[in-house]
Amino acid sequence: MKLRAHQHGGLMRSYHLDKPGSFDGLVLRDHPDPQPSNAEVLIRVRATSLNYRDLLLLKGHYGRSAVPAGRIPLSDGAGEVIAVGPRVSRIKVGDRVAGSFLPKWIAGPISTEAISVQPTISEDGWLTELRVADEDACVSLPDSLTFEEAATLPCAALTAWSALTAFRPVLPGEIVLTQGSGGVSVFALQFAKLMGARVIVTTSSAEKAAKLTALGADVTINYREDPDWHIAARKASHGRGADHIIEVGGVGTLERSIKAAALGAQINLIGVLSKSTTFDPASLGSNIVTVIRSTVGSRRQFEAMNEAIDAQGLRPVIDRIFSFSEARQAFEYFDTGAHFGKVVIRHTDE
Structure with missing residues (x-):
């Protein structure tokens, strides 16, 4: 038409x-x-x-x-x-x-x-x-x-920006973990790199991993080949875990995000892309983290x-x-x- x-x-x-x-x-x-x-x-x-x-x-x-x-x-x-x-x-x-x-x-x-x-x-x-x-x-x-x-x-973009700046701003040298290659996750990768962070990303294919690497991702983990991506993320951070996690999967991936998090980390609960009938509420007590339900911004x-976008040419x-x-x-x-x-x-x- x-x-x-x-x-x-x-x-x-x-x-x-x-x-x-x-x-x-x-x-x-x-x-x-x-x-x-x-x-x-x-x-x-x-x-x-x-x-x-x-x-x-x-x-x-x-x-x-x-x-x-x-x-x-x-x-x-x-x-x-x-x-x-x-x-x-x-x-x-x-x-x-x-x-x-x-x-x-x-x-x-x-x-x-x-x-x-x-x-x-x-x-x-x-x-x-x-x-x-x-x-x-x-x-x-x-x-x-x-x-x-x-x-x-x-x-x-604003959801990613707010998650990384509003409550506990990302500091240079910290580790940010993002999930997938949708809009929020890609913006989070770009913003985190501007802030001087090291970024670990999970993705579903080698093709997407290559694109994420080209955008600055330091480590990519294929969650289809490695469903225990939280363990791989800890190894990639030398056992430390991620300081900030962009959690777009929802309850279906939250338990693994908690296990991938560093002590005192902030998990930004953003999306509901996956569901779970096996989530164990006790996992919330397995690590000392802050889970924040993030939402866009003012x-x-x-x-x-x-x-920031204009100044940095993003x-x-x-x-x-x-x-x-x-x-x-x-x-x-x-x-x-x-x-x-x-x-x-x-x-x-x-």
Whole structure:
């Protein structure tokens, strides 16, 4: 299906989850162009990216959160401001911006108010040609990044950044253990290397191991060939264990993460990619570690991360870019788990 490029002043297009539960429920519709009011800005969305959360929401499997029929999906998007409301003061027309994953979380610790608004759940997301957003929910993009690269930042990058900086910042010479090659894990590897850490990664294939090594991984462990990867990680750290662990597997891998951790380590519990019926709660007492349920970050943390990205020349890893008309194919590809880094949708059709 070939889509025309959107021209402001006509009809915009957006995708909707008409029937959460299957890829067939993703439907494209025309709408009148929205207009910003008060402290809102109107953004021409240039690119979006997919997260595991988006896939779960599309399938209707995201915890207790039900998606209202007709909701526009995707939490991560970047674009340019093309109009502003009369009370806008911190954003101007022409600015390149991304949206905050949690629009109400400006600064400080997480709170009920901070998580009260979430794209796709409580408001429409970013898989649209034009989007209205509160100016306080917008973050300026690093000048060094394209719109496609910037669209990968709001969830995966900020989650990795917050895990490595918010509670117990990574110090040079420490050991960071990451799992797999999804968005959060790849960003964690990149950020950890910027911080001077030694990084051990687990992965499923020699091909992915080579790519992770090229990004700076010091040690790669194939968990399919070596299911006792926690033992291999301890050996690779000369018996010390990892000081920081990016735990994206959830309860299915948490027990091994505890065994791979150094004394006093921080385990950042981020994902729920695997399940287990054999998790032993006693394992929590087998090592002296701190297990933190990590979640994205505030706008201020997003801004600090962007400064670091720009200063250090970090480039997000994009596996594949789909066109706007290929949004469903992007979800289907993401669902295979074959991607390395981020899957992006460019909101124009060549």
